[in-house]
Amino acid sequence: MQSIFIGFLIGAITAAQSPWVVDPVWFSCSILLLPWCRQKWCRTCLALLAGVTWLCLFNANYAANILPDELAGQDITTTSEIISLPRRIDDGWRFMVRLKAYESSDSIGYPFAPPIWQGKVKLNWYHTELTPKLGDVWQWRVRLKPPVGFANDGGMDYEKYLVSQEVHAAGYIRGEIRQLTTATNYREQLRAKISALVQSLSHKDLILALTLGDRSLISSDRWQLLSVTGTSHLIAISGLHIGLIFLLAHKLLTAVMGWVPYLSNRITVKVPLVICLALSVSGVYALLSGFALPAQRAWFGIAIWCALSCLHVRISRMTGLLALMALFVIVSPAVLYGASFWLSFGAVANIALLHWWWCRREGQAISRKIAELLVMQLGLSVMMMPLTLLQLGFVAPLTPISNLLVVPLITFVVVPLLLVSVVILLFSPVLAGSMFVFVDQILALFTWWLNWLSSGGLGTYILPIIVACLLFFAVILVAVNRRFWPLALCLASSPLLLSLRTVDPSRWQIEVFDVGQGLAVVIQQGDDVLLYDTGNRYKSGFVVAEHTVVPWLIQHNISRLTYLVLSHDDTDHVGGAEAVLSKMDVGTLISPTVGSHRDLSSEQLERVRCQAGQTLFFNELEINMLSPSLPLTRNKNDRSCVLHISDGRHSLMLTGDIERSAELEMLRNGVTLPSNVLLAPHHGSGSSSSLAWLTAVAPDYAVFSRGAYNRYRFPAEEVKERYHSLSVETLDTACSGQISIEVTTEGLSVAHYRQRTGVFSHAKWYQRLSGCRKAR
Numbered sequence: 001m002q003s004i005f006i007g008f009l010i011g012a013i014t015a016a017q018s019p020w021v022v023d024p025v026w027f028s029c030s031i032l033l034l035p036w037c038r039q040k041w042c043r044t045c046l047a048l049l050a051g052v053t054w055l056c057l058f059n060a061n062y063a064a065n066i067l068p069d070e071l072a073g074q075d076i077t078t079t080s081e082i083i084s085l086p087r088r089i090d091d092g093w094r095f096m097v098r099l100k101a102y103e104s105s106d107s108i109g110y111p112f113a114p115p116i117w118q119g120k121v122k123l124n125w126y127h128t129e130l131t132p133k134l135g136d137v138w139q140w141r142v143r144l145k146p147p148v149g150f151a152n153d154g155g156m157d158y159e160k161y162l163v164s165q166e167v168h169a170a171g172y173i174r175g176e177i178r179q180l181t182t183a184t185n186y187r188e189q190l191r192a193k194i195s196a197l198v199q200s201l202s203h204k205d206l207i208l209a210l211t212l213g214d215r216s217l218i219s220s221d222r223w224q225l226l227s228v229t230g231t232s233h234l235i236a237i238s239g240l241h242i243g244l245i246f247l248l249a250h251k252l253l254t255a256v257m258g259w260v261p262y263l264s265n266r267i268t269v270k271v272p273l274v275i276c277l278a279l280s281v282s283g284v285y286a287l288l289s290g291f292a293l294p295a296q297r298a299w300f301g302i303a304i305w306c307a308l309s310c311l312h313v314r315i316s317r318m319t320g321l322l323a324l325m326a327l328f329v330i331v332s333p334a335v336l337y338g339a340s341f342w343l344s345f346g347a348v349a350n351i352a353l354l355h356w357w358w359c360r361r362e363g364q365a366i367s368r369k370i371a372e373l374l375v376m377q378l379g380l381s382v383m384m385m386p387l388t389l390l391q392l393g394f395v396a397p398l399t400p401i402s403n404l405l406v407v408p409l410i411t412f413v414v415v416p417l418l419l420v421s422v423v424i425l426l427f428s429p430v431l432a433g434s435m436f437v438f439v440d441q442i443l444a445l446f447t448w449w450l451n452w453l454s455s456g457g458l459g460t461y462i463l464p465i466i467v468a469c470l471l472f473f474a475v476i477l478v479a480v481n482r483r484f485w486p487l488a489l490c491l492a493s494s495p496l497l498l499s500l501r502t503v504d505p506s507r508w509q510i511e512v513f514d515v516g517q518g519l520a521v522v523i524q525q526g527d528d529v530l531l532y533d534t535g536n537r538y539k540s541g542f543v544v545a546e547h548t549v550v551p552w553l554i555q556h557n558i559s560r561l562t563y564l565v566l567s568h569d570d571t572d573h574v575g576g577a578e579a580v581l582s583k584m585d586v587g588t589l590i591s592p593t594v595g596s597h598r599d600l601s602s603e604q605l606e607r608v609r610c611q612a613g614q615t616l617f618f619n620e621l622e623i624n625m626l627s628p629s630l631p632l633t634r635n636k637n638d639r640s641c642v643l644h645i646s647d648g649r650h651s652l653m654l655t656g657d658i659e660r661s662a663e664l665e666m667l668r669n670g671v672t673l674p675s676n677v678l679l680a681p682h683h684g685s686g687s688s689s690s691l692a693w694l695t696a697v698a699p700d701y702a703v704f705s706r707g708a709y710n711r712y713r714f715p716a717e718e719v720k721e722r723y724h725s726l727s728v729e730t731l732d733t734a735c736s737g738q739i740s741i742e743v744t745t746e747g748l749s750v751a752h753y754r755q756r757t758g759v760f761s762h763a764k765w766y767q768r769l770s771g772c773r774k775a776r
Contacts, residue, residue, distance in 0.1 A: 005322035007044040010209035011051025014263025024056035058333035067169035078102040087216040093125040117169030144171035147710040151737025164338035203443040230399030237289030239298030249278035270499035510741040517707035519573035537575025545576025555734030560585040567656030610641035638662040663693035684715020708734040
């Protein structure tokens with residue numbers, strides 16, 4: 001049986017990682033040839049082909065249901081049902097809806113006829129005093145676009161997340177709002193009661209998150225703290241909490257049933273009854289969370305285990321785990337794209353391994369039990385790090401230390417107290433309020449511990465912690481099986497091997513990040529790094545640099561920027577400056593208006609005004625400032641800091657948002673303009689890239705940094721034609737994602753993130769869906 005489940009899962013995983021959407025017919029036809037195979041290897045092949053076919057079918061269906069191009073950017077009047085818990089953002093709400101009907105600007109026929117396209121949509125609702133609720137049905141005018149995320153080497157794979165949630169479009173509400181039906185459900189009523197009781201408490205956001213799975217009140221600062229300390233997995237009703245509630249209910253009910261005369265000695269009746277009641281209690285708690293996917297997996301997994309126990313069916317732990325994974329993939333193939341699926345089953349597998357290695361040993365002393373819990377907690381934190389890094393793209397070094405106190409505190413104290421408080425709320429709101437106050441004091445200890453860790457309490461010990469974790473993992477491998485000693489040796493010596501890397505001193509790298517409608521470029525040579533602009537900061541509080549530039553810098557072991565250049569004061573260029581300065585040491589800040597950035601950092605930061613005629617040196621590169629000239633013009637775009645970076649053979653020009661007047665000023669000043677790579681001015685606006693200036697620059701490559709479906713319709717068609725008339729090869733972050741240009745003595749090589757072809761690092765099928773075909 002194990003081979004069948006393994007074959008199915010390998011096939012499904014392979015299809016999920018496919019670079020293209022493959023027609024499932026090819027694999028389904030192959031399956032028809034195998035029913036007569038009775039050998040074990042034939043059954044495994046059949047299961048593998050079944051897994052490939054099932055995921056290919058899901059992939060093809062998802063790709064077919066993405067918002068059609070003809071509806072993108074249009075105003076569409078829709079009737080929609082809210083299908084997720086609305087989340088509060090800085091200036092509005094965010095939630096998922098299912099379209100029931102729509103009428104576009106070019107619709108024919110009756111209004112709100114059955115739609116041609118139906119899909120799941122992620123909507124933002126800005127500047128409203130109305131409060132949307134789960135289950136409400138609304139009529140409103142929206143503007144949608146296909147689900148597009150940032151495509152960069154580093155940070156969260158947002159498009160993969162959208163696939164895991166089966167989101168087919170994203171957009172925002174523009175007007176003509178009318179509520180058709182109002183939903184009344186137990187969660188909304190309970191949320192209103194709890195919110196009234198915890199309104200004045202400092203940790204009301206965590207209380208609502210742990211009670212109802214409502215994380216809408218958690219601020220970005222709180223999320224940052226949880227992320228840095230590796231504890232964000234606890235702030236939700238997850239499988240861990242569902243399992244805990246089941247175990248506590250089972251223990252309590254078993255004790256109570258022992259005092260019932262009729263049931264005390266009737267094992268055949270008592271055991272199934274206790275299991276069913278405990279399962280019901282954990283199911284009620286799962287319903288409080290809205291029965292999200294992690295809660296579903298945990299509850300159904302426990303229910304299946306209980307059924308097998310009651311039926312006296314015995315299977316190995318590995319077979320049970322593989323069977324559950326295969327079952328969830330069959331029921332919902334999208335789970336393969338969600339990090340929570342892998343983290344949940346990875347945690348269960350690691351717990352089983354640790355229990356087999358350590359906790360199965362003899363001994364009932366209290367000290368022995370405490371040692372088991374410590375080994376289990378530390379071992380799980382360390383062993384989950386590789387999987388966390390693979391799924392989320394980052395790992396918090398403080399995870400083992402922070403979870404040592406936090407996991408027992410949240411799991412064994414806070415969650416049970418909150419559940420008891422909810423039960424008490426049904427009878428005595430006053431007493432429940434007192435319980436919530438007590439929980440708030442416990443959570444104060446929780447946040448104090450995390451703040452101490454993140455503020456530097458263990459900051460100088462992060463590297464030793466990582467080394468210790470690697471050594472611990474190596475010891476675990478050898479203890480499990482001595483034949484693993486080569487792998488253990490590699491893990492133990494990996495810090496030394498990483499420190500021996502060599503770098504070609506003449507090579508330099510240009511990284512143009514996909515930051516949507518904005519700009520962020522990294523220039524790196526050796527250990528010197530220049531960051532030109534930092535992307536956008538949206539009104540919702542979302543900072544693009546925190547999810548694109550900063551993760552890339554951390555992933556490449558960069559902790560210091562030689563230069564941070566802020567081309568001008570537009571938010572789409574400087575919105576992430578504060579986030580970058582909070583994570584990186586910066587040598588020099590360069591800006592044409594340095595006085596306007598005094599709030600960004602301490603006074604120790606060296607500041608240089610960007611002014612035409614100045615020259616800086618950057619490792620073996622020479623940086624010439626071409627613009628602006630003094631006095632500064634009133635046009636904010638023409639104040640942009642223009643840099644010409646050269647190694648003597650190849651050169652790059654960074655232009656910010658300059659327009660024609662600044663281009664003509666450079667031509668009049670007679671500055672050196674020829675460049676191999678040109679960052680297209682103002683994202684390809686029609687007000688820039690004049691023919692005379694482009695002729696003087698004579699670039700081989702021009703890069704447009706812009707957002708797909710941007711409302712400005714950049715780059716302008718006449719601008720693209722101008723570049724093509726000069727035989728300039730144009731690159732586009734909306735089409736290619738992050739664009740990497742490697743400059744060596746032999747020339748330039750260009751890599752497109754959405755078109756990667758490596759065996760393990762190739763672009764996935766869903767990343768190719770968001771390419772040029774959908775980036776008009």
